[in-house]
Amino acid sequence: xxxxLKIVAVILLLYAHIAGLLLGVPRLNILNETxxxxxxxxxxxFVMTLMYSISLFYSxxxxxxxxxxxxxxxxxxxxxxxxxxxxxxVTGMQWAKYTWGTYWVGDPRLNxxxxxxxVYVAYFVLRGSVENQEQRSRLSxxxxxxxxxxxxxxxxxxxxxxxxxxxxxxxxxxxxxxxxDNKMRMVLYPGVIGWILMxxxxxxxxxxxxxxxEKVNELDYxxx
Amino acid sequence: MQRISKLSLLALxxxxxxxxxxxxxAEMADVMRSDxxxxxxxxxxxxxxxxxxxxxxxxxxxxxxLEKKLGK
Numbered sequence: 369x370x371x372x373l374k375i376v377a378v379i380l381l382l383y384a385h386i387a388g389l390l391l392g393v394p395r396l397n398i399l400n401e402t403x404x405x406x407x408x409x410x411x412x413x414f415v416m417t418l419m420y421s422i423s424l425f426y427s428x429x430x431x432x433x434x435x436x437x438x439x440x441x442x443x444x445x446x447x448x449x450x451x452x453x454x455x456x457x458v459t460g461m462q463w464a465k466y467t468w469g470t471y472w473v474g475d476p477r478l479n480x481x482x483x484x485x486x487v488y489v490a491y492f493v494l495r496g497s498v499e500n501q502e503q504r505s506r507l508s509x510x511x512x513x514x515x516x517x518x519x520x521x522x523x524x525x526x527x528x529x530x531x532x533x534x535x536x537x538x539x540x541x542x543x544x545x546x547x548x549d550n551k552m553r554m555v556l557y558p559g560v561i562g563w564i565l566m567x568x569x570x571x572x573x574x575x576x577x578x579x580x581x582e583k584v585n586e587l588d589y590x591x592x
Numbered sequence: 593m594q595r596i597s598k599l600s601l602l603a604l605x606x607x608x609x610x611x612x613x614x615x616x617x618a619e620m621a622d623v624m625r626s627d628x629x630x631x632x633x634x635x636x637x638x639x640x641x642x643x644x645x646x647x648x649x650x651x652x653x654x655x656x657x658l659e660k661k662l663g664k
Contacts (some may be wrong), residue, residue, distance in 0.1 A: 374649070374652075378645050381641065382638065382641065382642075384642055385637055389630065389634050390630065390634065395617055396618050398618075399618070400619055400621075401616050401620050401621045427602075570648070573648075573652060573655060577655055577660065580655070580662060583662045584662070
């Protein structure tokens, strides 16, 4: 990742945090000041989706042309995606406690998100349970495709077909029910871009560390 | 007597808009903002955020160093 992109990530996130706390927001009952959670809760899911998509891309590429580096990328992007999805779940629960009165409601949106997280945890369990490197890479690449195919209906389709406390049910895209005004967009979108860059940065670091690890292993192997 | 009740009714009618207005206006942390205490929160969050960025940059530098070492 280019260095200037890292600087851009830093600037955008600093802006999103300052503006997210200080700029005006619509005065809505029940939500009150917690509407600001949107600035921090929503980008987590956005980054997660992007990370899982990149992971899927590398998994498909691995199946077409098996190379260790491609497999490393698939794993690490999925790993970063998982971290963001956990943050999304926890921030969502905290927000739900204050607006809905409980940490968890059993509606399709929340359960779908939880199931998706479990599906991706299973991806790592699968990887950990296969000794042979080629087998592990190939099996997990195939599984990753199924995991993504499960995520799309669980997060993007089923919740929109049913009613829910969570905004975005009943066919509405995302957060239109927040009456998201232009002032909020001016904070939310730069924040989303900042978090995306942050996610890409962390994932690229993890890929590089794994590559180093692999090289060290090779050197060890050559020594013995 | 009648006059008093009329007066109180008038007073009520005058007060009514302010009541409904209070209901329309959702409660926000306005006091915290006017106190300036919100800046304390902003400062604390920024310290955490900047700290994390510095940490990420150090990890990045370390990884680059290791890569160079292995590249030789």
